[in-house]
Structure formats: structure tokens, C-alpha cells
Amino acid sequence: MSRNKRVNVMVREKFTHIYARAAERKGGEAGLESLLAIPLDAEQLRAIPDHRWLAAFSQKVFQSGMSWKVVRNKWPGFEQVFFDFDIEKMLLMPTEMWERKATDPTIIRHLGKVMTIPANAQMIHEAAVEHGSFAAMVADWPGDDIVGLWRHLKKHGKRLGGNTGPYTLRVMGKDTxxxxxxxxxxxxxxxxxxxxxxxxxxxxxxxxxxxxxxxxxxxxxxxxxxxxxxxxxxxxx
Structure with a gap:
């Protein structure tokens, strides 16, 4: 079968069939529905402060290749060391200060990942200048081009390619x-x-x-x- 024909077969498959298989594997419709995420609407997304986006991206960067539980347990230390990820403060810190903070024992000491924080703070700042806030850009990004938002994060951010960017969007409530x-x-x-x-x-x-x-x-x-x-x-x- 050619690739085009295989694609056409997939598009014609009823989603009800996919749903039925999932429900059967998860103990019925009620069990399946209880597992499904509910995304935020645009107004709710716009209300998220930009420093929370930076914190979320940073947490997912650190969780990549590491135990998610270990990172979560360490996270209060990250919030304290990096001033609750205040965007303006992140952009004002000199390189030597970042290097010192990367050695703080209350966080996970990984200079490469620590240095994603100022880079991604800059990405968020630039979006805020253009759109009013990073949250507004995310909220207004159309769902029929969600992969375009993934590409934006990968291109303008640091270590946000692969599933890191999409998982962060999901955690923050953006439908993806x-x-x-x-x-x-x-x-x-x-x-x-x-x-x-x-x-x-x-x-x-x-x-x-x-x-x-x-x-x-x-x-x-x-x-x-x-x-x-x-x-x-x-x-x-």
C-alpha cells in the first residue's frame, strides 16, 4: 500500500473507534474520562504571569533526562535561588552570577541547564514586548498550528525542542x-x-x-x- 493511501485510511478512521478501544483498556468510559486533561481557555491562559512560564520551562528542562520526582523535590530551592524566576531580575544577572548560582547545593548543579534560564527569560521578554505578555502570545496561538508554537519555542528558546516545550505547554494548560x-x-x-x-x-x-x-x-x-x-x-x- 502506498504512503498516500495509508494516510487516507487513517484520516477516515472514526475517532469513535479509537475512543472505544481506549475505553475498553481503561475500564469503561467513566474510567477513561477521569484520566483526561482539561485545558485552560484563552482568558485563563492570559492570566498566568510570565515568570510562571519561565519557571515551568526551567523545571521541564531540568526534568529532561533526570528523575522528575527529584527535580520536584528540589524545586523550592530553585524558586528561592532564582528569585521566583522574575523575568527582569533574570535578564539583569551577569554571567558570573549565573555561574555562582549553578553551584548552589540547594538546586541541581548543572551549569548547562541553569544557563537556559536567562536564554528563555529573553525569549519570554521578547514575546511580551510584541504581544503584551508571553501568556497572551500562547493564549492567542491557534490550535490548528500548535506545531508552529512548538517550532517557536525550539527556535527562540533553549533546550525547548523535542517534547520539552509541548509538555510544558500541556502542564500550563495550553491545549496541545x-x-x-x-x-x-x-x-x-x-x-x-x-x-x-x-x-x-x-x-x-x-x-x-x-x-x-x-x-x-x-x-x-x-x-x-x-x-x-x-x-x-x-x-x-
Missing amino acids: FILSQDVESYLRNIGIIDGGRDTQRSLQAAQSAFSDWQQESGRPLCQISQIIAFSCGDNRI
């Missing part, structure tokens, strides 16, 4: 799908993705498929993503 291992495997199995996961071609193909499922189901992208993951892979109850 995530190419988790289960979701990526599913998309590959039915021919939506057949190359590198983070190529423009693969991301746009995934976006198109999720937009179709959203139009069919009326559900937010995050729930569609979760339901697909729950419908396959090793995650039965």
Missing part, C-alpha cells in the same frame, strides 16, 4: 497534543509519520491528522492525544 512514544508509534503504524519525528513533514502530517480528529470529535487536542495513547501501547489497567 504530544508526540509521546505511544502516540508516535500509533501514527507511524498507520502511515501518518514515516520519517523523522521532528521534521516539518512529520509535524505537519501529525497536525493535520489531529485537526481532523478534533473536527470530528469536538474534543481538545490534549484529550485526543491522551485517548490515542490509551488506545494502544502497554498501558492497560
Whole structure:
């Protein structure tokens, strides 16, 4: 079967079938629904202060390749050492001060990851200058181009590529799908993705498929993503 034909088959698959498989694996519809995320609306997203976005990005950067629990347990120390991630203060700190802070025993001492904080503070500041706040930019970013927001984070931020940026968006309440291992495997199995996961071609193909499922189901992208993951892979109850 050609790639184009395989893609067409996937687009025609009813989301109700995917949902039914997920519900069967999670003990029924009630059990499945209890696991699904509920994204914030645009007004709620705009209300999030920009320093909280910086904190969230920083936490996900540190969690990459490390125990998430260890990072969470250490996080109060990060908040104190980095002045609650106040954007203006982050931009005013000289390099030698960052180097000193990277050795503070109350945080996870990793200079490379620490140096993402001023870089991502600069990204947030630039967005605030253009859009009024970083939160406003995120809130207004259209769901039918969520991969465009991923690309923005990767291009203008530091260490926000892969799933780091998307996971942060999900945690903060922005509606986004995530190419988790289960979701990526599913998309590959039915021919939506057949190359590198983070190529423009693969991301746009995934976006198109999720937009179709959203139009069919009326559900937010995050729930569609979760339901697909729950419908396959090793995650039965």
C-alpha cells in the first residue's frame, strides 16, 4: 500500500473507534474520562504571569533526562535561588552570577541547564514586548498550528525542542497534543509519520491528522492525544 493511501485510511478512521478501544483498556468510559486533561481557555491562559512560564520551562528542562520526582523535590530551592524566576531580575544577572548560582547545593548543579534560564527569560521578554505578555502570545496561538508554537519555542528558546516545550505547554494548560512514544508509534503504524519525528513533514502530517480528529470529535487536542495513547501501547489497567 502506498504512503498516500495509508494516510487516507487513517484520516477516515472514526475517532469513535479509537475512543472505544481506549475505553475498553481503561475500564469503561467513566474510567477513561477521569484520566483526561482539561485545558485552560484563552482568558485563563492570559492570566498566568510570565515568570510562571519561565519557571515551568526551567523545571521541564531540568526534568529532561533526570528523575522528575527529584527535580520536584528540589524545586523550592530553585524558586528561592532564582528569585521566583522574575523575568527582569533574570535578564539583569551577569554571567558570573549565573555561574555562582549553578553551584548552589540547594538546586541541581548543572551549569548547562541553569544557563537556559536567562536564554528563555529573553525569549519570554521578547514575546511580551510584541504581544503584551508571553501568556497572551500562547493564549492567542491557534490550535490548528500548535506545531508552529512548538517550532517557536525550539527556535527562540533553549533546550525547548523535542517534547520539552509541548509538555510544558500541556502542564500550563495550553491545549496541545504530544508526540509521546505511544502516540508516535500509533501514527507511524498507520502511515501518518514515516520519517523523522521532528521534521516539518512529520509535524505537519501529525497536525493535520489531529485537526481532523478534533473536527470530528469536538474534543481538545490534549484529550485526543491522551485517548490515542490509551488506545494502544502497554498501558492497560
